[in-house]
Amino acid sequence: MLWHLAPHKIVDYIVIHELCHLIEHNHSPKYWKLVEGYCDDYQECRRWLKDHGANLNI
Known part of the structure; x- marks a missing residue:
């Protein structure tokens, strides 16, 4: 089976994205x-x- 993983930079972005939702609960300009x-x-x-997201195995 071939596993596709996101680069570390992308994983960091996902974590940042979700943590920012603790402060702002939407996708507003702020x-x-x-x-x-x-x-x-x-x-x-x-x-x-x-x-590439559809190709990731999570």
């Missing part, structure tokens, strides 16, 4: 600004997940 404060390339990570 929320994304908070995410960006911890992950300045979050948009690149979002694109990676959109392109």
